[in-house]
Amino acid sequence: MRHLALLLASTVLLFAADKPAAAPAKVAPKYQEGSCCDKATKRGDKCNHPCCVKAAKVGKVCDHCNEPVKK
Ligand SMILES: [Zn+2]
Numbered sequence: 475m476r477h478l479a480l481l482l483a484s485t486v487l488l489f490a491a492d493k494p495a496a497a498p499a500k501v502a503p504k505y506q507e508g509s510c511c512d513k514a515t516k517r518g519d520k521c522n523h524p525c526c527v528k529a530a531k532v533g534k535v536c537d538h539c540n541e542p543v544k545k
Pocket residue numbers: 509510511512521522523526536539
């Protein structure tokens with residue numbers, strides 16, 4: 475039953491995300507300048523590093539290859 479609840483929750487989330495009338499501009503993933511992902515994207519390709527593919531699958535940017543900007 476947990477499964478069903480989860481499914482329902484994500485459905486609700488999907489509908490909630492659909493609410494805004496003006497479609498927000500697609501935010502480009504924040505790849506670090508010069509990283510493998512950045513280079514691949516600029517080639518019109520996708521980075522095929524296993525770590526990056528894994529991160530992309532969950533909607534993230536691999537932070538092994540794209541370190542957050544240090545201040
Ligand atoms: Zn990469």
